[in-house]
Structures are given as structure tokens and as C-alpha cells.
Amino acid sequence: MSLVRDTKEISEMVRLCRDINGEGTIDLIKIVKALDIHLIDTTQHNYLKSQEYGKIVYDATEGKAIIIFDEKQPLYLQRFTVAHEVGHYLLRFWEPTSLGKEIIRALDELIGITIEREASMFAKMLLQEPEPDLSEGKKL
Numbered sequence: 001m002s003l004v005r006d007t008k009e010i011s012e013m014v015r016l017c018r019d020i021n022g023e024g025t026i027d028l029i030k031i032v033k034a035l036d037i038h039l040i041d042t043t044q045h046n047y048l049k050s051q052e053y054g055k056i057v058y059d060a061t062e063g064k065a066i067i068i069f070d071e072k073q074p075l076y077l078q079r080f081t082v083a084h085e086v087g088h089y090l091l092r093f094w095e096p097t098s099l100g101k102e103i104i105r106a107l108d109e110l111i112g113i114t115i116e117r118e119a120s121m122f123a124k125m126l127l128q129e130p131e132p133d134l135s136e137g138k139k140l
């Protein structure tokens, strides 16, 4: 993978999540579970700063990623936030480097805007409802 994820790389990760999800509306809890990510809200951990909707952190003791989201936000925003953090996880979090998390943090600062944009693009693509099949004379 190159430094900047292109649309093809992002779509591949969206497809992975859609495969986990199966048919129908995206079930983020199912996807997060399948990816072995711990999901918690701010009633369990008050880690979020006032301007943050959510974040992903690494729990070294458990060896697991944790997504924290704000359950007081409207549902669509909670869903977008969790999907966005899953995007960070799949596009960057486990990038294998000898320096692990530290190099990723340095990268984050260098290309912070890019990684935010690609995680949001991932979230948008994942949460988008599939287009109805209007072929063969089917009507809305």
C-alpha cells in the first residue's frame, strides 16, 4: 500500500465489511465484532475531548483496538463516527512497521488531513444504501 489510499483500496475494505455484513442495512456492531475491535461508549470511558465524536485507540494489554464513540450524539452521527474509525483501522491501524504505533503517529501528523478524508470516504461508501436493481422492467 502506498502512503495515500486510493479509491480502489478503500472500496476493497468496504467490500470486506459488506461481506461480513451480508444483505441489508449495515450492522456496525456485527462488523466491529468480526474485526475483533472493542466498541465502547462514553458512559464506560470518558476519553473523548469536547470537540471529538469518537476515536480509535490501541489497548496494548488486550492487544486490541478500541473504538470509543459518543452515545449522546444523534444516531446517524454515531454510525458515521464508528464507520469512520473502522476505516482508520482497516486502512492504517495495523500497518506493519518495525516501529509500530509510533511511526503511525508520525505519519498521522504528516498526512493528517489525508487520513481523515480517506476514513470519511470509507464511512460514506460503507453506509451508502445500495442502488436498487431497476433492470428488466422493475419499477420503484
Ligand SMILES: [Zn+2]
Binding pocket: 084, 088, 115, 116, 119
Ligand atoms: Zn478520524
